């Protein structure tokens with residue numbers, strides 16, 4: 001998804017940073033050039049507070065699946081430990097995410113919030129193999145009161161331990177915790193930041209790169225902390241970059257292989273379990289809908305065939321699952 005506020009990629013969606021209690025929802029209030037502001041009273045979950053243009057939603061304590069829901073979550077694939085790290089949550093109008101869905105969205109009512117909004121989490125993933133620590137994506141960042149750094153701390157991982165930060169793509173909800181806002185220095189002081197070349201080229205050839213790119217990514221080159229990566233780039237013995245374009249030109253997933261097991265850190269190839277069942281519904285988040293649809297089908301085919309673990313960036317925390325076929329239909333099956 002793209003979530004920053006200016007630039008060609010960013011005009012369609014404008015999440016607004018909000019103050020942060022235990023858990024927040026960032027209500028997406030604008031799509032395209034048309035504003036779609038939601039009165040806080042229309043939001044069905046718990047308290048709602050308007051902060052500037054944002055509507056902050058705090059699920060009521062005790063709501064099933066919310067207040068008690070664990071955040072970071074560990075799983076192992078062979079000798080690799082994968083930790084899902086929660087940064088933030090979003091709400092969207094599903095009709096605006098999938099304009100072609102029409103009344104078809106009603107079939108998925110049980111996957112929406114009680115008020116009909118579509119909830120997504122913003123997750124990052126930490127990969128640990130012997131001698132190597134990799135962080136996949138860096139969330140929305142401090143302006144949204146994202147929790148990535150707290151999650152890392154709670155997981156017992158110091159920023160200095162991260163060897164590589166790799167981006168699935170360069171939308172602002174994946175690059176927010178790159179740099180310290182005061183010092184301008186990398187928040188992961190030892191890390192090399194691995195940037196998909198297709199996205200770098202896309203942003204650097206635009207007349208107006210996205211605000212998040214200018215803030216979070218472009219300085220990495222001046223700091224000499226960046227390396228451009230393409231399909232097949234080997235991060236280490238267990239981790240390989242795979243070009244999965246469409247959401248953005250250079251969108252990249254990270255394949256994990258260890259001791260005969262495998263997993264895929266997916267990024268935004270699909271955003272929700274609904275996309276798994278409706279892969280032909282175009283998402284307005286995708287920069288090239290046709291390429292994204294082709295990639296989505298290919299990856300879902302792979303995941304169903306292999307049965308491997310998959311970790312998308314925006315499926316609700318903890319964000320691990322598998323693709324299975326049930327009664328002839330492909331579905332997301334969460335793993336915890």
Ligand SMILES: [Zn+2]
Nearest residue numbers: 001002173268
């Ligand atoms: Zn995203």
